[in-house]
Amino acid sequence: MRPRAKQVRSHSSRKVMSMLNPASSTRVAEVRPVTGAWRSAGPLFLLLLAVLLALYWDTASSMVEIWLRSETFAHGLLVVPIFAWLVWRKRGALSNVSPQPCLWGLAALALSLAGWLAAEVAGVQVVRQLAFVASIPALVIAVLGWRIAWVIAYPLAFLFLGVPMGENLMLPLMNFTADFTVGALQLLNFPVYREGTFFELPSGSWSVVEACSGLRYLISSVTVGALYAYVSYRSIWRRAAFIAASFVVPIIANGFRALMIVLLAHYSDMKIATGVDHIIYGWVFFGVIMLLLFWVGSFWQEREAEDVPPEAGSAAWRPVSAFRTAAVGIAAAALLAGPLLYVAQLAQRQLPPLPGLVLPVEPGAGWTLDQEVALTDWRPTFQNPDRETTLQYRRNDEVIVVHLAWYGRQRQDAELINSGNYMIEQEHDVWSNVGERILPVTPHALRETELRSSRLRLLIHDWYVVGDTPTANGVIAKLLFARNLLLTGDDAGYAVVLYTKKLEDRAKSQALLREFAALLEPGLEKAVSP
Structure with a gap:
């Protein structure tokens, strides 16, 4: 009877702990054995993904080249491994859903490739890269189904952070940093003369250049913030709020960083914060700000819940016709090849005759x-x-x-x-x-x-x-x-x-x-x- 009584107390204790901490009762997905549907749809998806990479290798490699040469977008080298890790964490939930090919996925794939073709014709590299990345979720929906795409929706969205974009924010960020720094100096009663992104103090001259815009901090913050929000929260609103904070906070923090560097240099008679230490202080300051952001965000931390797609019960395990799976695979392969055939025709165009670019010797008005x-x-x-x-x-x-x-x-x-x-x-x-x-x-x-x-x-x-x-x-x-x-x-x-x-x-x-x-x-x- 003693073991029985002990078992009752243990069960009661677990019940009390579950009431005190609802997150502890979160359902944990068990990994099921691989089903026949996964054995056919899984390899088909991997094959089509390999075809996508092979056919659009120029677009994929253009992103990798930017990651390797640009400090601003070096974070892209981590996006794919992080994506793979996030998907691996969902392996239990994925094993509980059977692949169901979806025609809407083919429509999404066609739309993504149409965007790629338009960007290729117009020569817009960033749109080309975005359309390439968008083709991956489209393939997931087409071959594996929307329920599986729902389970890994956040990791699939995380892939878009690997696209090197945001350089159009450079000039607005530079202007904001200059406005913030000069405004703060004036509030501190410093005499400041400003011209564009240049400003002068009695102790020296300063300029807000591209490296001071804070774009690197901003992109890094949003990427890390998106990852933190996913593993720390399960509420969509909390995730969205933290990502928004990871966007706003580094912009304001960069203004304080620039002000701090100017003040350090001013009070040290331009002996510190003017060389390599300028960059070091900036990154140390950014690291402190990010730690503070994570610390504040930890007060609302939640345990991650299992992502169960809607209607994921018996409907998720309907048998799938092998013919339907094959037909979707063939249609997807045809869609992947279509834009490249049109681009190959465009590439055959000859360069038009070269102009002379001859301008008048005297255009008028005495010139x-x-x-x-x-x-x-x-x-x-x-x-x-x-x-x-x-x-x-x-x-x-x-x-x-x-x-x-x-x-x-x-x-x-x-x-x-x-x-x-x-x-x-x-x-x-x-x-x-x-x-x-x-x-x-x-x-x-x-x-x-x-x-x-x-x-x-x-x-x-x-x-x-x-x-x-x-x-x-x-x-x-x-x-x-x-x-x-x-x-x-x-x-x-x-x-x-x-x-x-x-x-x-x-x-x-x-x-x-x-x-x-x-x-x-x-x-x-x-x-x-x-």
């Missing part, structure tokens, strides 16, 4: 071609243009330089809209980017950039021309390229860059460039004609 004494040796950087020229014009003491870069056919590493095309590279030895903005002027918008060196300041106006349509927006230019290629088979385009010495009166320099652009544009169509 004449002058190649004797160059205003500057600076040139905008364009990657592998099919034709490029730089000409300088003078009117008395006024000088304007014209740079044209023409691309007859958009292809990888030789396209008008590309991250390799820029006014100035990051952390240049001579030139610094003071700032840039879009000017909504007539007859079309312009992008204005200001560069400065120790001897000269340049004001730059530039825009793109796709077909016969000018635009200063890279996204619109990409869409125009895709439209022209699909409708006419032609995707030629060129960039126009005008620059002059920036005067004390900025408006006068702007008016000078716009006046010259009005004289130049009527002759551009002839200049780019073969």
